[in-house]
Amino acid sequence: MKHLPWILFFSLQAHALPSFMQGPESPQIQDYQVTQAQCSGLRQDWILIRQFKFHGVGMGLAVNPQSLATNILPLRGLHCNALSSHFSQTNYGRLLTLARGRDFEQDNAGVTRSPLNPHVFLTTDLCPSSKVFEKDFYEWVRDHKTPIAISISGLWIQEHPEELKVLKELPSAGAPVTWVNHSLTHPYDRALPDGKNFFLLLGVDVREEVLGNEQTMIENGLTPSVFFRFPGLISSRAMADQILAWNLIPLGADAWLALDQKARPGSIILVHGNGNEPRGIHLFFQDLPDFLKMGFDSLSRL
Numbered sequence: 266m267k268h269l270p271w272i273l274f275f276s277l278q279a280h281a282l283p284s285f286m287q288g289p290e291s292p293q294i295q296d297y298q299v300t301q302a303q304c305s306g307l308r309q310d311w312i313l314i315r316q317f318k319f320h321g322v323g324m325g326l327a328v329n330p331q332s333l334a335t336n337i338l339p340l341r342g343l344h345c346n347a348l349s350s351h352f353s354q355t356n357y358g359r360l361l362t363l364a365r366g367r368d369f370e371q372d373n374a375g376v377t378r379s380p381l382n383p384h385v386f387l388t389t390d391l392c393p394s395s396k397v398f399e400k401d402f403y404e405w406v407r408d409h410k411t412p413i414a415i416s417i418s419g420l421w422i423q424e425h426p427e428e429l430k431v432l433k434e435l436p437s438a439g440a441p442v443t444w445v446n447h448s449l450t451h452p453y454d455r456a457l458p459d460g461k462n463f464f465l466l467l468g469v470d471v472r473e474e475v476l477g478n479e480q481t482m483i484e485n486g487l488t489p490s491v492f493f494r495f496p497g498l499i500s501s502r503a504m505a506d507q508i509l510a511w512n513l514i515p516l517g518a519d520a521w522l523a524l525d526q527k528a529r530p531g532s533i534i535l536v537h538g539n540g541n542e543p544r545g546i547h548l549f550f551q552d553l554p555d556f557l558k559m560g561f562d563s564l565s566r567l
């Protein structure tokens with residue numbers, strides 16, 4: 266993958282987690298586990314993908330298999346069984362199968378565009394950054410009630426509490442948000458080529474990066490969606506398979522605007538909202554008339 270040399274990513278030793286991630290004295294979340302079950306409760310069906318204790322109470326992260334809406338629910342009151350064969354025909358099962366079947370080499374694992382839906386899908390990455398976020402861009406999203414996916418890293422959450430507050434208000438202003446896990450520390454070494462970088466750095470703890478960031482998201486009031494975006498869109502096949510085994514859909518993009526990839530019907534558009542890639546934001550507004558003609562849709566309708 267081409268890489269813009271002026272993009273400033275946060276650089277971090279892959280094995281050295283910052284102190285706030287080494288476990289608070291009394292963590293809100295304990296016993297965080299991957300699970301897979303078909304459940305009913307609250308008058309609908311769910312796929313339960315995580316279970317954990319939240320302040321000592323048994324809770325689960327559950328997915329509506331048709332709408333892909335995720336919810337954090339008390340386990341009490343859910344009635345669960347093994348997945349039925351019908352699961353593969355649900356919207357969730359279809360997207361997992363689509364992502365599993367896609368061939369790739371290190372770059373852009375998983376779903377990169379919609380095979381059926383002619384709209385475009387707006388995704389923005391919040392990799393760790395010392396800069397202020399793209400305020401005008403997110404205000405435009407809010408004012409135009411545009412569905413958006415926000416890929417968020419644990420280190421960005423830690424450094425930007427006020428900006429996170431603004432983003433959390435988007436849904437109540439009419440702009441639906443899909444919260445996408447973008448790893449806990451977003452490992453990166455500016456001295457290395459992409460093919461040896463990001464999650465391919467030696468010593469990256471994929472489990473901690475993925476499941477640890479889910480917990481950070483939940484502790485900060487965000488409900489993780491079923492999507493995961495690899496830092497730099499770079500991964501191995503084995504890592505993509507691991508993400509799928511955790512019931513998550515790797516989220517790529519076929520229109521990373523700052524890399525001069527143009528959106529067409531069905532495209533997943535990628536811009537950075539963290540202030541590190543202003544050219545992508547400029548191109549977003551420049552090409553906006555084309556995007557509006559195609560129309561924006563939510564990732565749940567990929």
Ligand SMILES: [Zn+2]
Nearest residue numbers: 390392496497
């Ligand atoms: Zn990133």
